[in-house]
Amino acid sequence: MYCRRADVRLDPEAMLDQIKTADLMTLAENLNLPEGEVAAVRAIRPHLRVVGAGGGVEVHWKADGRPIHMDVAHGDRVAAYIDALLKGELPPSDVPGAHRVRAHLR
Numbered sequence: 001m002y003c004r005r006a007d008v009r010l011d012p013e014a015m016l017d018q019i020k021t022a023d024l025m026t027l028a029e030n031l032n033l034p035e036g037e038v039a040a041v042r043a044i045r046p047h048l049r050v051v052g053a054g055g056g057v058e059v060h061w062k063a064d065g066r067p068i069h070m071d072v073a074h075g076d077r078v079a080a081y082i083d084a085l086l087k088g089e090l091p092p093s094d095v096p097g098a099h100r101v102r103a104h105l106r
Helices: 012-021 024-031 037-047 077-089 096-105
Strands: 049-053 056-060 068-070
Touching (some): 012 049, 012 056, 077 096
Antiparallel strands (some): 049 056, 056 068
């Protein structure tokens, strides 16, 4: 998460509460998932947890999947973080979603 303030801290419990109350069905509908939105949301719920990890948090959402890691960056660190992400961590892909993510980060 890119923040303007340096004092932002991620709270795993608060994040989990927000995810649990979010309208995941609407999000899933917009993703056009092959298994359908109801099946996708039902598959996530039993595995959903948010835990602190190395100054950030990890969102676990499927039994055999890699968690989503989030941390906070602000100031000059943001540009370096985005550059490293684009060059080394995002897998190469030509699908439209990958292009949108890259364009948003630039």
